Amino acid sequence: MKSLLFSRFFILLPWVLIVIIMIDVDPRRPAPHLGPHPHFSRYAGGRWGAAPRPGVPRPALLPRDGGPDGGPQRGAEQARNRSQPPPPQPPPPLPTIYAITPTYSRPVQKAELTRLANTFRQVAQLHWILVEDAAGRSELVSRFLARAGLPSTHLHVPTPRRYKRPGLPRATEQRNAGLAWLRQTHRHEPQRPQPGVLFFADDDNTYSLELFQEMRTTRKVSVWPVGLVGGRRYERPLVENGKVVGWYTGWRADRPFAIDMAGFAVSLQVILSNPKAVFKRRGSQPGMQESDFLKQITTVEELEPKANNCTKVLVWHTRTEKVNLANEPKYHLDTVKIEV
Ligand SMILES: *[C@@H]1O[C@H](CO)[C@@H](O)[C@H](O)[C@H]1NC(C)=O
Numbered sequence: 001m002k003s004l005l006f007s008r009f010f011i012l013l014p015w016v017l018i019v020i021i022m023i024d025v026d027p028r029r030p031a032p033h034l035g036p037h038p039h040f041s042r043y044a045g046g047r048w049g050a051a052p053r054p055g056v057p058r059p060a061l062l063p064r065d066g067g068p069d070g071g072p073q074r075g076a077e078q079a080r081n082r083s084q085p086p087p088p089q090p091p092p093p094l095p096t097i098y099a100i101t102p103t104y105s106r107p108v109q110k111a112e113l114t115r116l117a118n119t120f121r122q123v124a125q126l127h128w129i130l131v132e133d134a135a136g137r138s139e140l141v142s143r144f145l146a147r148a149g150l151p152s153t154h155l156h157v158p159t160p161r162r163y164k165r166p167g168l169p170r171a172t173e174q175r176n177a178g179l180a181w182l183r184q185t186h187r188h189e190p191q192r193p194q195p196g197v198l199f200f201a202d203d204d205n206t207y208s209l210e211l212f213q214e215m216r217t218t219r220k221v222s223v224w225p226v227g228l229v230g231g232r233r234y235e236r237p238l239v240e241n242g243k244v245v246g247w248y249t250g251w252r253a254d255r256p257f258a259i260d261m262a263g264f265a266v267s268l269q270v271i272l273s274n275p276k277a278v279f280k281r282r283g284s285q286p287g288m289q290e291s292d293f294l295k296q297i298t299t300v301e302e303l304e305p306k307a308n309n310c311t312k313v314l315v316w317h318t319r320t321e322k323v324n325l326a327n328e329p330k331y332h333l334d335t336v337k338i339e340v
């Protein structure tokens with residue numbers, strides 16, 4: 001008797017299961033999505049949380065609690081309002097940071113550019129303007145930029161031979177090429193350009209990511225300290241009551257702007273409204289590049305001190321040691337050709 005009951009039970013069990021499954025499957029719906037995280041939001045519409053099919057009206061949401069009188073319902077709505085404040089206004093567009101980097105071919109070039117790219121890649125809305133001191137774009141830099149994963153512009157301009165002497169300022173033509181590209185690119189918006197800030201990022205410096213947050217809010221021209229420069233541990237603008245009043249520097253403090261190329265940023269607006277401001281060769285004494293340029297676009301009183309009123313070093317004028325290539329063979333000896 002007992003075994004008969006058992007065998008009946010086991011014969012019936014599969015049928016019962018099949019009937020249950022058939023009742024449960026709604027033939028009009030696609031099979032439920034059984035991903036690793038099934039989505040069971042009660043507000044998503046379907047029994048399975050499936051998105052409503054196009055053309056099928058979405059069922060009205062049932063009140064979560066409370067009856068038709070609205071009292072508890074409004075309470076629930078208020079609770080929801082409290083927990084979900086209205087979405088904030090979209091923030092104003094982030095000013096683009098344009099980094100103008102003069103570069104020239106040398107054994108450490110790719111290493112320096114790699115270091116710089118690794119920093120820049122972590123900065124939102126940064127556009128890299130790389131200007132080669134060359135008669136054409138080199139393959140090394142072209143390939144490098146193509147793989148750098150950064151919005152960039154690749155320019156080139158050779159330094160005239162007569163300026164390639166020790167003691168003369170370097171990278172003048174390359175910085176001016178970067179400025180010319182910016183003015184050309186934004187020529188249709190001289191009055192109200194897209195918000196932007198530019199700075200001169202030599203390829204051997206080291207940059208803290210904090211520096212980019214600081215410079216992004218530049219209204220006209222902003223300044224900050226620079227580490228390991230001018231024969232000192234640092235140089236900086238001296239600030240009183242939020243205004244630049246002088247310079248802490250080891251060299252010619254009488255310069256109008258005694259600041260390194262790495263120590264300032266300029267808004268795009270200022271560059272466009274001073275179309276003639278460039279780095280000068282003629283009449284520029286050694287070490288006066290920065291002063292000569294800044295004189296054309298601003299005054300000391302107007303400067304905006306950054307980096308906690310110029311008390312924090314966020315950029316360092318690092319120098320790569322001269323590479324020892326004493327054992328480099330004169331002719332190519334390796335079986336493969338490798339870009340370094
Ligand atoms: C909840 O917020 C909406 C819009 O944000 C508003 O129209 C509604 O009156 C609020 N409801 C309650 C109960 O505060």
Ligand SMILES: *[C@@H]1O[C@H](CO)[C@@H](O)[C@H](O)[C@H]1NC(C)=O
Pocket residue numbers: 240241242308309
């Ligand atoms: C800079 O100094 C001014 C004037 O002393 C002060 O109002 C301001 O808060 C300071 N800024 C910072 C970032 O410390």
